[in-house]
Amino acid sequence: MRICVLGGGVVGIVTAYYLSRDGHDVTVIDQEAGPALETSFANGGQLSYSYVAPLADPSVIPKLPGWLLRPDSPLQFVPRFEPQQWRWLLRFLASCTLSASREATVQLLALGFYSRSLIHAIVREENIAFDYVRNGKLVLYRGAMGLEGAKRQMAFQATLGAEQEALSGQACVDLEPALAPLAGKLAGGIYTPSEDAGDCHKFTRGLAAVAAARGVTFVYGATVRDLLGAHGRVVAVRTTQGDVDADAFVVALGINSLDLLRPLGIKVPLYPINGYSLTLPVGPSHRPPRISITDTHNKVVYAPLGDRLRIAGMADITGLTSGPDARRLALLARQARETFPAGGDYDHAATWFGRRPATPTSKPVLGATAYPNLWLNVGHGSLGFTLACGSAKVVTDAIAGRPPAIPTGGFTWP
Ligand SMILES: Cc1cc2nc3c(=O)[nH]c(=O)nc-3n(C[C@H](O)[C@H](O)[C@H](O)COP(=O)(O)OP(=O)(O)OC[C@H]3O[C@@H](n4cnc5c(N)ncnc54)[C@H](O)[C@@H]3O)c2cc1C
Structure with a gap:
């Protein structure tokens, strides 16, 4: 499938990496000049899997x-x-x-531990220098x-x-x-x-280079303005560098996801x-x-x-x-x-x-929307570096129609 990932922060880049490993033809669009130049740039650097x-x-x-x-x-x-x-x-x-706090802890710990095993695999396999x-x-x-x-x-x-x-x-x-x-x-x-600890910007930049070597296309300096729909599907994304069409779209625009999704009636909190x-x-x-x-x-x-x-x-x-x-x-x-x-x-x-x-519950929103080819990977709050790998894998599995490795009921939209 041709899949367009909107956003080149840590969440978008890890998503693009797993999608390319699944054999998809992936394009990442970001308004900045490179990956991880907004909230993923100089965060606390803690990979805090047990403090979620x-x-x-x-x-x-x-x-x-x-x-x-x-x-x-x-x-x-x-x-x-x-x-x-x-x-x-x-x-x-x-x-x-x-009860809400305990339930969220159970769900987030499972995502945290899953993310830990996935980032350890990336550390072993991809040789990225990120002060890990x-x-x-x-x-x-x-x-x-x-x-x-x-x-x-x-x-x-x-x-x-x-x-x-x-x-x-x-x-x-x-x-x-x-x-x-x-x-x-x-x-x-x-x-x-x-x-663990590491530099989120260096990690994301390194993984983007790995993804590029696998054939992922990066369009930088392009601001996404709109998602264009027809017959209940998203057909293209309108950017300042023109329209980009694809078979599926993943929204990973950090806080700006709010503005892009609202016109579609997707009011992620x-x-x-x-x-x-x-x-x-x-x-x-x-x-x-x-x-x-x-x-x-x-x-x-x-x-x-x-x-x-x-x-x-x-x-x-x-x-x-x-x-x-x-x-x-x-x-x-x-x-x-x-x-x-x-x-x-x-x-x-x-x-x-x-x-x-x-999000008010500290839980990211992962996976399907009412549009069958529009997927969400947003709302990681204070833990986006920690939870990026598990979240991206959950979304990638959902797109592939594979059962997730952890329970994902707590992260679905709405
Ligand atoms: C002070 C601070 C400390 C933190 N410490 C930690 C920590 O220790 N550990 C941890 O796990 N997490 C930490 N975090 C949280 C973590 O940084 C975020 O959860 C994470 O960076 C979110 O990643 P993202 O990819 O969703 O968003 P971003 O990194 O913001 O990525 C979104 C991307 O979308 C692009 N974009 C936005 N709008 C558009 C548009 N319209 N068109 C095109 N592109 C667009 C942006 O340029 C950006 O690259 C901290 C955050 C802060 C602020």
Whole structure:
């Protein structure tokens, strides 16, 4: 089949790779000059297969006022006259029940573990240099209550096959000596040895090169304006470089999928959650963490990427078209300096702003639509790098009519 993948972020490129392995004639269209130049460019770099529990959880509700009122809060909310924002928030709040959170955890863990096995196969087979490490991840808690909640989640996840360990504050510092500045301030942490890290942009660029060598065509600098339909099918896509026809289309346009799908009546509940990253050069005098770290107090993640340290954070629900805010980036830099003062060269940090394509349930939307030749691979929120491989394989199997390797009922549209 001739298949057109719309979007060359990590999700679109992995989809194109698996489709080409299935023998399809694949074309990728992206508005940028190359792959992964938008949300997949400088994300947190964590391949966090065991930390996929949804944001919507009963424990979030009592924390919301504190988060919204704290000036240095990791979460920022600016109300807008946007029906999408209010619909998204209402669905988010409706998903904050124990049963919804547990059900989503089961589904997302299965997708996370599946993605882990698939990315390990790509690492073995494709020889892509992307600063990949199997370094484990330590999630830190400064308060006893947060740690107790995390232990309950760990016990639940153990029943689903996650291998994690609870550590005391001192044991966290013993495991990761770069945490010495926080000694005495930590209640403890949850350690997951099986987590990985890597540079999402390098991974996507490398996999795009592999796909190109397999015959995938790339059309860059072409903005998709419309999907053109006839007789209940999509027949072509209208771009700024002309119309492109194909037998099937996969939408993987990140947050912009919202605008393209709406005219077709496909109202996927996507909303941007904005965030920032810093990438520090690391020299011999620096002491960065070697394990990936998540500091839950500030909601900041740290991942070692070769001779760099990636720091990412902030979750800002500030509008469909809102851009970067220098104060939020400065706050991220200050919190990172306090946590890892010797982590890298803060004066020469590369800065970045990205928009997570988030659904209220934290679950991506994968597979079929009412149009028999239009497929979705969207809504990966904070976990698009982690979940890209499993999601792409689920969509590729659906297009081939093969049964999926994991249960996919939780990810279907509508
Ligand atoms: C601060 C931050 C930290 C994060 N940390 C992590 C992490 O540690 N681990 C993790 O797993 N995930 C993380 N994420 C999430 C992850 O980055 C995203 O989920 C992922 O990049 C989404 O990939 P995508 O391919 O769906 O979207 P994108 O990467 O945005 O790809 C969409 C593509 O579509 C193209 N496009 C859009 N509109 C059009 C159009 N009209 N015409 C043509 N092309 C178009 C864009 O140019 C882009 O290339 C983080 C995100 C942020 C913001």
